Amino acid sequence: xxxxxxxxxxxxxxxxxxxxxxxxxxxxxxxxxxxxxxxxxxxxxxxxxxxxxxxxxxxxxxxxxxxxxxxxxxxxxxxxxxxxxxxxxxxxxxxxxxxxxxxxxxxxxxxxxxxxxxxxxxxxxxxxxxxxxxxxxxxxxxxxxxxxxxxxxxxxxxxxxxxxxxxxxxxxxxxxxxxxxxxxxxxxxxxxxxxxxxxxxxxxxxxxxxxxxxxxxxxxxxxxxxxxxxxxxxxxxxxxxxxxxxxxxxxxxxxxxxxxxxxxxxxxxxxxxxxxxxxxxxxxxxxxxxxxxxxxxxxxxxxxxxxxxxxxxxxxxxxxxxxxxxxxxxxxxxxxxxxxxxxxxxxxxxxxxxxxxxxxxxxxxxxxxxxxxxxxxxxxxxxxxxxxxxxxxxxxxxxxxxxxxxxxxxxxxxxxxxxxxxxxxxxxxxxxxxxxxxxxxxxxxxxxxxxxxxxxxxxxxxxxxxxxxxxxxxxxxxxxxxxxxxxxxxxxxxxxxxxxxxxxxxxxxxxxxxxxxxxxxxxxxxxxxxxxxxxxxxxxxxxxxxxxxxxxxxxxxxxxxxxxxxxxxxxxxxxxxxxxxxxxxxxxxxxxxxxxxxxxxxxxxxxxxxxxxxxxxxxxxxxxxxxxxxxxxxxxxxxxxxxx
Amino acid sequence: xxxxxxxxxxxxxxxxxxxxxxxxxxxxxxxxxxxxxxxxxxxxxxxxxxxxxxxxxxxxxxxxxxxxxxxxxxxxxxxxxxxxxxxxxxxxxxxxxxxxxxxxxxxxxxxxxxxxxxxxxxxxxxxxxxxxxxxxxxxxxxxxxxxxxxxxxxxxxxxxxxxxxxxxxxxxxxxxxxxxxxxxxxxxxxxxxxxxxxxxxxxxxxxxxxxxxxxxxxxxxxxxxxxxxxxxxxxxxxxxxxxx
Numbered sequence: 108x109x110x111x112x113x114x115x116x117x118x119x120x121x122x123x124x125x126x127x128x129x130x131x132x133x134x135x136x137x138x139x140x141x142x143x144x145x146x147x148x149x150x151x152x153x154x155x156x157x158x159x160x161x162x163x164x165x166x167x168x169x170x171x172x173x174x175x176x177x178x179x180x181x182x183x184x185x186x187x188x189x190x191x192x193x194x195x196x197x198x199x200x201x202x203x204x205x206x207x208x209x210x211x212x213x214x215x216x217x218x219x220x221x222x223x224x225x226x227x228x229x230x231x232x233x234x235x236x237x238x239x240x241x242x243x244x245x246x247x248x249x250x251x252x253x254x255x256x257x258x259x260x261x262x263x264x265x266x267x268x269x270x271x272x273x274x275x276x277x278x279x280x281x282x283x284x285x286x287x288x289x290x291x292x293x294x295x296x297x298x299x300x301x302x303x304x305x306x307x308x309x310x311x312x313x314x315x316x317x318x319x320x321x322x323x324x325x326x327x328x329x330x331x332x333x334x335x336x337x338x339x340x341x342x343x344x345x346x347x348x349x350x351x352x353x354x355x356x357x358x359x360x361x362x363x364x365x366x367x368x369x370x371x372x373x374x375x376x377x378x379x380x381x382x383x384x385x386x387x388x389x390x391x392x393x394x395x396x397x398x399x400x401x402x403x404x405x406x407x408x409x410x411x412x413x414x415x416x417x418x419x420x421x422x423x424x425x426x427x428x429x430x431x432x433x434x435x436x437x438x439x440x441x442x443x444x445x446x447x448x449x450x451x452x453x454x455x456x457x458x459x460x461x462x463x464x465x466x467x468x469x470x471x472x473x474x475x476x477x478x479x480x481x482x483x484x485x486x487x488x489x490x491x492x493x494x495x496x497x498x499x500x501x502x503x504x505x506x507x508x509x510x511x512x513x514x515x516x517x518x519x520x521x522x523x524x525x526x527x528x529x530x531x532x533x534x535x536x537x538x539x540x541x542x543x544x545x546x547x548x549x550x551x552x553x554x555x556x557x558x559x560x561x562x563x564x565x566x567x568x569x570x571x572x573x574x575x576x577x578x579x580x581x582x583x584x585x586x587x588x589x590x591x592x593x594x595x596x597x598x599x600x601x602x603x604x605x606x607x608x609x610x611x612x613x614x615x616x617x618x619x620x621x622x623x624x625x626x627x628x629x630x631x632x633x634x635x636x637x638x639x640x641x642x643x644x645x646x647x648x649x650x651x652x653x654x655x656x657x658x659x660x661x662x663x664x665x666x667x668x669x670x671x672x673x674x675x676x677x678x679x680x681x682x683x684x685x686x687x688x689x690x691x692x693x694x695x696x697x698x699x700x701x702x703x704x705x706x707x708x709x710x711x712x713x714x715x716x717x718x719x720x721x722x723x724x725x726x727x728x729x730x731x732x733x734x735x736x737x738x739x740x741x742x743x744x745x746x747x748x749x750x751x
Numbered sequence: 752x753x754x755x756x757x758x759x760x761x762x763x764x765x766x767x768x769x770x771x772x773x774x775x776x777x778x779x780x781x782x783x784x785x786x787x788x789x790x791x792x793x794x795x796x797x798x799x800x801x802x803x804x805x806x807x808x809x810x811x812x813x814x815x816x817x818x819x820x821x822x823x824x825x826x827x828x829x830x831x832x833x834x835x836x837x838x839x840x841x842x843x844x845x846x847x848x849x850x851x852x853x854x855x856x857x858x859x860x861x862x863x864x865x866x867x868x869x870x871x872x873x874x875x876x877x878x879x880x881x882x883x884x885x886x887x888x889x890x891x892x893x894x895x896x897x898x899x900x901x902x903x904x905x906x907x908x909x910x911x912x913x914x915x916x917x918x919x920x921x922x923x924x925x926x927x928x929x930x931x932x933x934x935x936x937x938x939x940x941x942x943x944x945x946x947x948x949x950x951x952x953x954x955x956x957x958x959x960x961x962x963x964x965x966x967x968x969x970x971x972x973x974x975x976x977x978x979x980x981x982x983x984x985x986x987x988x989x990x991x992x993x994x995x
Contacts, residue, residue: 159884174805175871177911178813194891230885237887239880239940248894266904272812273907280879287875295868318860347807381780386788389810416771489908493811496828496835499780562884613788657817658800662763663861666791666801 111364111721111736114523114729115219120742123202124223127524131567132574137166141578144569145327147299147354149176151271151554152334152460152537154278155561156569161285163566165573168325169282169291170318172298172349172668175280180335180347181557184271185490187255187263188235188554190228195252201225206743208552210437211257212545212660213695214745215367215712215719217738219524220542224552227559232264234562238277244264255550256393257438257750263551268490269393274554278561294412295303297323298668299354299596301591302330302361302533303581309356309358309533310581313591315599317668320661322595324588328583329532329572331565332358333557336516337539338371340676341628341681342620344513345377345390349674355539363528364521364721364734366541368679368689371410372548372696373629374514375442376507378497379457379466388512389497391469393550396435398474399507400627401426401442403454403467410456410464414506425449425467430471433750440547440696440709441750443511447629448569448707450510457508468653470506511629516698518686521721521736526560532568532576536560546695573678599660601651602670608655612670615650615677619643623680632700636688640681644729647677666673678728685722685731692716713745752777754786759850764859770848776904779839783826784809784816786838803862811835811975814910818863819850820982824914824973832912832975837995850870852917856924856960867913869959870927877951878931880940899937906933908976915970921962926970928952931984932989948991953990 116123116130131588134142142165146157157169171179193199204225209216232250236242241265243251285291296317303311303326311326337352338344359365377393400544402422404410408641409417423446427434437445445515446467457466475483480503484491491502498508520528520535522542527534537557542554581588622642626635650673658664692712693702702710720734726733754775761768777786784806791801795912816833826836841847849863858864895903903955907930915926933951935941941948957963964983971979 110964155884161882173807173813173815174867175814178807178815180808180813182910183808183810183812192890230887232890233887234882234884236890236893237880237882237933239882239903239938241900241907241934241938243904244895244897244900246897248896248900249891266907269812272910273904276907280874281882281884283871283875283878284881287877293871295871346811347813349807366773382778383783384778384781386782386785386790387809492830493835496811496831496837497782499837499839505916520846547932566884609796611792655798656796657795658796663803663864664800666795667801 111521111529111734112121113217113521113736114525115217115439116524117608120218120222123219124226128567131571134574136164136443140166142166142573143168143327143578144329144331145170145333146333147312148280148333148335149282150179150333150335150537151180151275151278151557152561154179154275155558156279156333156536157291158281159566160569161288161290164197164290165290168327169293170297170299170314171295174295176282176293176295177275179275180350181275181349181490181554182272183390184554185268185390186394187253187265187551188231188274189255189262190232190264190549190555191262192229192232193730194250195261195295196384197260199262203260204228204262206545207258208549209545209743211549211747212547213709213748214545214713215738216545216693218740218742224556224559226542227563228555230563231555231558235254235274235277235746238281240266240273240277253394253397254436256396256436256442257549259685265394268394268487269561271355271554274558278558290472298641299357300595300671302357303588304361305585305587307581307583308531311588312320313595315595318663322592322665323582326583326588328576328578329534330571331534331536332520332539333537333561337679338513338516340680341513341624342386342616343380343385344625345374345388348387351675353672353675356675356679358520358528358530358533360724361530362724363533364723365518365682366521366719366721367518368683368722369627369690370517370546370696372439372515372517373443373511373514374439375511376469376509377512377514378494379508379510380460389493390514391509392493395469395487395490398486399435399469400424400473401435401467401469403449403456407453410454410730414468423449423454425653430750432461437750438549440451440546443629444698446511465510465512466508468506471502472506475503475531489676514713515548517541517546517548521719525571526564527568527572532572534565536565541611546697599673602654602667602674602726603660605652605654607653610653610655611656611674612656613668614648615654617678617705618646618672619677622646623683627684630698630700631687633688636684639684640688643677643681643684650674650677681728682722682731686720690716690720752779752838752841754841755846757848760802760862761859763861765881778899779837781838782809782834783836783838784834803864805864808836809834812910814912816871817852817865817912819852819917821848824917825975830975842994852913854889854913854916854922857913857915868912870913870924872959873928873952873955874931876949876955877944880935881944893939903934903937906978906982908931908977910976912975914973914975916961916967918973919962920967920969920988921965922962924956924961925964925983925986926974926978926980928956929986930978933985936985936989945989949986949989949993967978
């Protein structure tokens with residue numbers, strides 16, 4: 108059935124990680140400096156992993172395409188990080204965090220991985236505080252908490268509305284200390300363009316220096332990918348412009364299985380699109396739903412009125428009415444689909460784009476009235492200011508207008524319990540891997556996963572791997588290195604010399620984004636997916652025929668960079684549609700219109716689809732092969748995921 | 752609305768640069784960067800090389816964007832990064848001069864892109880708390896007064912964009928260094944290394960070729976995170992205390 112082994116430990120769930128840490132091999136401190144490790148990406152997962160591995164004494168090389176490791180997109184995460192500390196004494200525990208996360212993922216994740224995540228969460232907060240991360244505090248000087256979607260306890264630690272920035276600065280500073288100590292060498296403005304495979308093991312990467320275009324080889328004893336998510340496949344997302352899937356895609360093309368690619372998270376509260384020139388969508392943190400109330404007018408006739416003119420009784424607080432137990436704090440997939448539904452029913456607000464008003468209100472009037480403007484300002488001021496700058500409207504005076512947008516991807520490279528892909532020596536950590544969040548990620552858990560992976564799992568699993576291999580340097584003349592270099596050079600040449608070059612790469616990116624948003628977004632149908640599976644290969648063919656990239660490869664050339672990333676999205680996008688079509692059920696973020704309950708809620712098919720879809724590259728992007736990793740639930744009983 | 756843009760073009764550091772004039776059309780709800788995207792797509796279609804400029808998050812938090820617009824780093828809107836500047840701040844017919852950060856310690860790479868690794872090297876010299884992974888005590892063992900935590904946060908918001916150095920007549924990075932010194936120096940975790948930190952970071956700043964502070968206050972005018980020079984006063988005080 109499947110060659111993929113999760114390598115989960117056995118025994119009681121609470122003991123698995125502890126037992127595993129004892130069972131894993133160690134590398135003697137005196138021997139560590141003989142091993143070389145490559146870490147690609149410097150976000151929360153990559154930065155913390157590189158820093159921790161450097162501290163242990165390994166020789167680490169850290170790569171990022173931005174001009175500094177501190178620019179990784181983890182920096183933009185706003186709302187908070189979960190941990191099961193139970194400082195609020197409201198019933199939290201490791202087990203509860205584990206259960207909320209696996210239920211939030213709609214029972215499509217591995218129990219062992221998710222439990223470990225909950226277990227490690229507490230250490231992350233300790234680590235961050237010790238680095239000087241300025242979390243919010245109560246008046247007694249102890250850490251403050253707030254609530255996040257999908258939880259009935261207050262377990263989220265936060266630093267106003269920029270928790271991601273502060274956590275990333277913590278790991279960036281730790282990384283900086285190791286760079287100064289000489290254990291980590293950092294290569295900014297350097298993009299990984301190929302994986303070096305020797306004798307079935309990942310032994311290095313080929314990079315392009317983005318300043319002068321030079322192609323370079325870096326070899327190592329193992330490679331760790333922490334290159335983030337592929338939300339930009341939709342073109343419009345909350346991702347940074349540079350976020351891409353290229354490093355992961357190279358791994359995939361070398362045989363690394365790509366798991367659940369269609370599990371993409373559409374975040375309910377983002378600033379809606381203003382026009383066709385839009386280059387990205389901006390997130391408005393889920394933490395706002397602690398105090399904001401979501402509503403639309405009850406009548407389509409009120410949709411173009413000033414919200415201040417709509418009486419209270421004419422307002423449909425649809426999340427509160429449909430889901431009384433969780434109200435505005437239902438998980439993201441539920442909130443996004445609810446917003447889409449009310450807009451499809453003609454109750455949306457804002458300008459008409461493509462024949463529909465796409466927006467709902469997020470209103471703080473009551474919170475300001477009850478708590479005072481000062482309290483709201485303290486909690487959310489930077490977010491309110493961001494909103495004001497972008498839209499020209501003041502959320503202290505008028506409700507925010509928001510609409511769902513692509514934000515995160517639960518899918519990614521398949522990994523086992525040791526966070527290793529099915530390529531020997533290739534690890535994947537953070538958003539680039541598929542694990543832990545199942546079919547839907549809860550708010551405040553991405554920061555948790557990135558740091559759990561980077562600080563507390565990578566050092567053990569990488570040491571375990573290295574302990575079983577002798578450190579042997581590879582010559583840059585090695586034939587397999589030469590092969591990888593040639594592949595990179597040929598690809599760049601192809602991008603620069605399309606036969607009928609006439610169309611800039613971003614035009615193709617926008618077209619792809621439209622197809623995928625339409626057919627593989629918040630709701631999916633077999634007809635729509637088949638349509639996308641016809642259109643994407645055509646678009647890809649057109650891309651390679653017509654893409655226009657000016658300038659050369661031997662210089663600073665952002666157009667060339669973007670073209671390479673779009674080329675990979677044109678293959679990944681197709682895989683997503685295959686995945687969504689193959690999974691004949693709805694679960695979490697994956698909503699198939701032909702598998703919904705009569706109330707429009709998701710209908711899982713646990714009997715036939717309780718597995719992880721791990722796709723393998725066959726050589727033809729239109730013919731991927733599927734391996735299924737069956738999920739076994741020994742400790743939780745998959746139930747209907749209700750937040751009513 | 753129509754704008755005339757005079758944009759700095761420079762192929763690489765070894766060649767001299769010059770202003771190139773472009774006439775562009777935009778709408779008030781476009782961001783400045785989106786206007787440049789549109790211009791670049793036109794240039795590519797015409798077979799010309801696109802204008803190089805740094806950006807990533809486009810939401811004011813990563814610190815990558817770095818344009819001087821009519822002589823002001825990040826442009827005319829207070830407490831706003833370049834990427835958060837929208838065309839509604841300008842008028843139809845406006846003429847704008849677009850340049851890179853002009854700082855000796857930030858050598859130019861191409862067009863509007865500069866090398867800001869000097870900032871990373873300053874942080875590497877001591878802008879951190881030495882906290883070994885896994886060795887931390889429980890997070891609540893060290894209470895931090897809410898006032899201190901809030902003040903530390905207000906300085907921790909620095910995004911490392913370099914506008915402060917670009918605005919300063921001395922091209923000093925004092926505000927950048929002071930923000931980090933203040934953030935870490937206000938917290939109990941930052942006390943053990945407080946003296947060495949200020950000395951190491953200021954030495955690094957000098958070695959990189961930044962100037963010193965002589966209280967022009969241009970930095971706080973352009974800082975997108977509204978960091979004020981009282982941090983520099985704190986920096987100077989920390990330095991004096993560390994030397995005695």
